[in-house]
Amino acid sequence: MKKMILKLILSFPLFLYGQPILDLLHIEPSEQSQDFVVNKKQFQLHTLMTEQRHPKTWDLSQKIQFNTLVGIQDLLNVDYDISLKILELSADTRLLDQAVCSIKNAILENNKIYFYGCGATGRLAKQMESSFWRPFWKKMQSLPQWEKMQHDFPNIENRLIGEMTGGDRALISSLEGFEDLQLIGKLQLADHRIQRGDVIFAVTEGGETSSVIGTILAALNQYNEISNDEAQQHLYFIYNNPDQLLLPFDRSRTVIENEGITKICLFTGPQSITGSTRMQATTIETFVMGVVLEHALYQLINPYFSREDLESFGYHEETLAERLLSFLSIKKAVDVAQHSISQFTDLEALTYKNQGYSTYLAQDALITVFIDSTERAPTFRLFPLDTCDTSSRKSWIQVWTLVHNKQQAWEKFLGRPFYGLQKEFYEQPFSQEIDDPYLKMTALRSLVSAGHDQQFFYDFSYSKENLKARGPGEADLGVMVLFANEIEQLKNPQSLFE
Numbered sequence: 001m002k003k004m005i006l007k008l009i010l011s012f013p014l015f016l017y018g019q020p021i022l023d024l025l026h027i028e029p030s031e032q033s034q035d036f037v038v039n040k041k042q043f044q045l046h047t048l049m050t051e052q053r054h055p056k057t058w059d060l061s062q063k064i065q066f067n068t069l070v071g072i073q074d075l076l077n078v079d080y081d082i083s084l085k086i087l088e089l090s091a092d093t094r095l096l097d098q099a100v101c102s103i104k105n106a107i108l109e110n111n112k113i114y115f116y117g118c119g120a121t122g123r124l125a126k127q128m129e130s131s132f133w134r135p136f137w138k139k140m141q142s143l144p145q146w147e148k149m150q151h152d153f154p155n156i157e158n159r160l161i162g163e164m165t166g167g168d169r170a171l172i173s174s175l176e177g178f179e180d181l182q183l184i185g186k187l188q189l190a191d192h193r194i195q196r197g198d199v200i201f202a203v204t205e206g207g208e209t210s211s212v213i214g215t216i217l218a219a220l221n222q223y224n225e226i227s228n229d230e231a232q233q234h235l236y237f238i239y240n241n242p243d244q245l246l247l248p249f250d251r252s253r254t255v256i257e258n259e260g261i262t263k264i265c266l267f268t269g270p271q272s273i274t275g276s277t278r279m280q281a282t283t284i285e286t287f288v289m290g291v292v293l294e295h296a297l298y299q300l301i302n303p304y305f306s307r308e309d310l311e312s313f314g315y316h317e318e319t320l321a322e323r324l325l326s327f328l329s330i331k332k333a334v335d336v337a338q339h340s341i342s343q344f345t346d347l348e349a350l351t352y353k354n355q356g357y358s359t360y361l362a363q364d365a366l367i368t369v370f371i372d373s374t375e376r377a378p379t380f381r382l383f384p385l386d387t388c389d390t391s392s393r394k395s396w397i398q399v400w401t402l403v404h405n406k407q408q409a410w411e412k413f414l415g416r417p418f419y420g421l422q423k424e425f426y427e428q429p430f431s432q433e434i435d436d437p438y439l440k441m442t443a444l445r446s447l448v449s450a451g452h453d454q455q456f457f458y459d460f461s462y463s464k465e466n467l468k469a470r471g472p473g474e475a476d477l478g479v480m481v482l483f484a485n486e487i488e489q490l491k492n493p494q495s496l497f498e
Contacts (some may be wrong), residue, residue: 014216041196045325047248048241050206050277054078054270064129068349069342076335082284083331085268088287090321095216095264096292096381097320102233103296107153112198113160116188116215117290119177119254120278121203123371126171126414129162131367132293134303134415139313145304153300158416161192165211166446167421168414169454172368173377173384178450179440182214182251183433184443187426189218196222199234203285205277207239207246207265212256220260231260238264238289240281264288291323306401348477356475358397361462366401366483370460373397386470393470399460406459418455 039363051460057074065070089096106113137157138273140146165184170178178184185202194200200215216237223231237255239246243265244254246252255261266288271279298315302411307317334341362369376386376397383394401412424448434440459466472478482490 016358026170042211048206048208048245049267049269050241050271050281051275052270053274056271057274060273068346069339072338072345075272076338078280078332079283079334081268082280083328084264085284086287086324086327087187087202089266090324093320093324095262095449096288096324098233099201099236099292100296100299101266102236102322103293104299105233106197106199107156107159107296107300109197110154111159112194114189114192114194115160115162115202115203116164116185116200116212116248118209118211119174119205119236120282120375120491121205121209121212121285121377122166122170124203124282124289125162125164125201127286127367127371128289128293129160130413130415132290133157133160133162135364136297138415140301149301149304158338160197161194163188163192165209168410168418169420171452172374172454172458175446175450177439177446178211178441180210181434181443182210182217183429185211185214185216185424186218187429188421189215191421191425193350194219196226197234199236201236201289203238205240205281205285205290207237207256209239210248210251213251216255216261220258223260225348228260232262235261237261237265238285239265239286240265240277242267249311261442273379276379278379287327288324291320291326295320313327331357351477352396354474354475356477357393357395358477358479359470359472360397360399360479360481361399361401362399362481363412363486364483366399370399370413373399374497385458388459389457397471400462400466401460404463405459405461406456406463409460410455413460418452420454421450421451422446 056077060071060074063074103113115128116127117123134157164170164439165178165188167188176465189200196221200216200219201220202212206214212267216235219235220231220309223235243256244264246256258262266281266284268280268284271277271281273279294488298310301315302310309369358370360373374385376382377395382396383399386393386395399464401409403409403412427444430440430443430447434443
């Protein structure tokens with residue numbers, strides 16, 4: 001926060017009683033801060049709409065202190081911006097229909113689908129793989145039609161890859177320096193062996209994230225001397241700011257003006273919490289990309305099942321526009337629950353006020369709970385999740401799932417083993433290809449915290465070790481997050497939730 005304030009003061013010099021504010025505060029600007037202000041104008045994002053204050057939450061911080069419900073209502077009111085954009089998208093689904101066909105054709109042609117993002121959109125990418133794709137095909141394996149589908153779609157569970165800047169370790173907390181490197185997006189694309197013919201969805205909240213832009217440009221290079229039409233069917237850039245505001249940024253312009261990349265702008269306006277693009281920007285991106293993926297899967301499996309079979313596991317014959325419009329009913333359901341949300345917010349706030357902590361227990365909802373919880377650390381400057389060797393709890397929250405050890409927890413979480421960034425693959429390019437000395441130093445330092453070994457530092461299991469070391473105390477809050485089918489399990493005396 002101090003660095004951010006300092007950069008702001010340096011960008012717009014302030015005076016009090018005729019004296020510079022920095023002198024009055026006895027602050028000496030660091031070389032890095034001065035370098036940012038003077039030489040990094042391409043990374044100064046105050047002109048972007050996603051960085052502006054929203055008029056509906058202008059005084060949120062004051063309101064919510066006195067009336068939590070009113071604050072929650074203001075936050076939820078901003079989501080109507082998403083509803084308006086969904087209505088607009090449903091009236092013209094051509095680009096999204098194209099994306100559906102791209103996914104379907106990639107599977108039929110034995111190619112891969114690659115979702116890539118950074119920060120909140122990186123967690124979106126992980127969610128596409130670990131919450132949607134892998135659980136879906138796992139359910140299919142119990143059905144009689146699986147043998148035929150497995151023959152037609154070999155290795156289908158591993159054909160969608162959700163990756164984020166910094167790899168699996170970045171799910172815990174951001175790794176400084178990576179976001180501003182186009183190089184890391186290029187390297188991670190190569191690390192996962194994404195090739196021409198694979199479908200890439202590069203998702204960035206603002207439309208200017210360097211690592212995401214590096215991904216889509218590296219993928220575009222695989223289509224040299226090939227028609228733009230073929231590249232367009234495989235390369236997608238999803239973002240949340242108007243083009244005219246992004247064009248002054250060189251890196252954004254290289255994508256927006258490139259005819260070989262399909263651009264899908266999901267702009268909704270300022271965020272309900274100023275600058276926090278994990279709010280409306282990532283919400284609409286997650287919903288729209290989820291709908292596109294769902295519709296593609298429906299078209300893939302439709303020939304294998306009767307209508308009754310499809311409806312039994314939640315699939316109905318709908319157009320893409322109808323699937324998009326389902327957001328409106330989701331929005332209404334959330335609005336109905338606003339009083340309960342407010343009460344739960346007060347309960348959790350009281351827990352922290354009384355020096356307590358929260359423990360969330362989840363199974364099928366694990367990745368959603370985990371993502372929301374870990375996002376609190378950077379947004380509100382809270383301690384990130386504790387490591388296994390933490391002697392006393394610092395993080396206000398922890399997330400557990402019903403497995404016996406840390407490796408099982410990661411596999412439950414991701415639907416696959418943990419995957420980190422290998423030093424042998426990334427260190428040399430970082431050392432040789434990053435010109436900026438500050439970025440190079442920071443990226444090499446973060447690389448140490450991004451490897452395969454990071455999986456052993458965190459334990460999300462409901463294990464004896466965790467119960468002994470970090471089990472809930474009398475002042476703590478315990479929260480179970482369940483889907484409908486899991487609520488039914490609670491009625492079963494043999495349930496794992498007992």
